[in-house]
Amino acid sequence: MAKLQVGSAVTPSGVVRGATIEMQDGRIVRIEPGAGSGAGWAVPGFVDTHCHGAVGVSFGTPDKEANRRAIAYHRSQGTTTLFASTVTEPIEKLETQLAVLRDLVADGELDGIHLEGPFLAEARKGAHDVALLRDPTPDLVERLIEAGGPALKMITLAVERAHGEAATRRFTEAGVKVAFGHSDADDVVTARSIDWGACVAPHVFSAMRSIHHRDPGPVPVLLSDDRVLCELICDGIHHKAPITRMSIDAAGCDRIALVTDAMSAAGQGDGRYLLGELDVEVRDGIARLVTSDGSLGAIAGSTLTMARAFEFVVLEVGCSIPEAALMAATTPARWHGLSEVGTLEVGKRADVCVVDDTGRLQEVWRRGERVA
Ligand SMILES: [Zn+2]
Secondary structure, rough: OEEEOOOOOEEEEEEEEEEEEEEEEOEEEEEOOOOOOOOOOEEEEEOOOOEEEEEEEEOOOEEEEEEEEHHHHHHOOOOOOEEEEEEOOOHHHHHHHHHHHHHHOOOOOOOEEEEOOOOOOOOHHOOHHHOOOOOOHHHHHHHHHHHHHHHEEEEEOOOOOOOHHHHHHHHHHHOOOEEEEHHHHHHHHHHHHHHHHHOOOOOOOOOOOOOOOOOOHHHHHHHHOOOOEEEEEOOOOOOOOHHHHHHHHHHHOOOOEOOOOEOOOOOOOOOOOOOOOOOEEEOOOOOEEEEOOOOEEEEEOOOOOOHHHHHHHHHOOOOOHHHHHHHHHHHHHHHOOOOOOOOOOOOOOOEEEEEEEOOHHHHHEEEEEEEO
């Protein structure tokens, strides 16, 4: 039995002051108000559903131990529930990566897999290899559903590609959430794809048309439709704080998920990296593609951690700790049907982050054990 004493605990029924949280066999068994003498805030362990790797490792690499090192890094930064994201690769290679990641889901190290690509738009490819982009034909869709099995939770695709509607419907029917992203669709096609089943918007603003008052594009549709979960990369680089504020006000904390979109440089520092088949250079923590003439191109994921994203929305965006906890844990857990996590409640997994009044991470507990 472990006991955690905090100044405040964020629970579904409100903030519990002076809380003592008791954990046994990996679960929360009691949350007692009043008796706790500690400082800080207990919030549910963070849920990151879009993350490509860390410490020099890209998720899906054939070395299982290397994958575990990347998972451990993110865990030390507060991520107690994690989806591993892939990037665009040949289908055979994706099948191999899915097999590796499925094992890690079965081991309880990961909580799901997110395929980002290969069915993306050339015009919005971001840091994906254009030569490997393709249409979601029925045979390829079935291969990926088969290779991912129940561990495959989400796929980002450009809904306007040939077979986009059939693929969206088929993945949805197979229990794989379709994420509208890396798409060149306008507002009309975006709205239509939500009717087909698309229900997540990866990194809103990035790799999609920009908002314009006479040519709205996807952003206002995604932020205002109650059927869509909007991911935000809150590193202050992908979008500035006022845009983050506007997005949270538009969609509400019940439809926003903080994600890292971290690539292998997270936790590792500046230098040269490989993202899928492409070279990336990280300078001052900003990852960019290296173009053919050697100059730096598109932003290529991030080096963000959930701890920093949490702190950013508290310090730079002005969110309260309970609001940040919704976006960092409760909302993504609920949206993805992860019923064991996402809230501090008796019976749930004892996954707890402790932060101070400024949102800075102090402690991480996972399944009742202190991990950082
Ligand atoms: Zn992306």
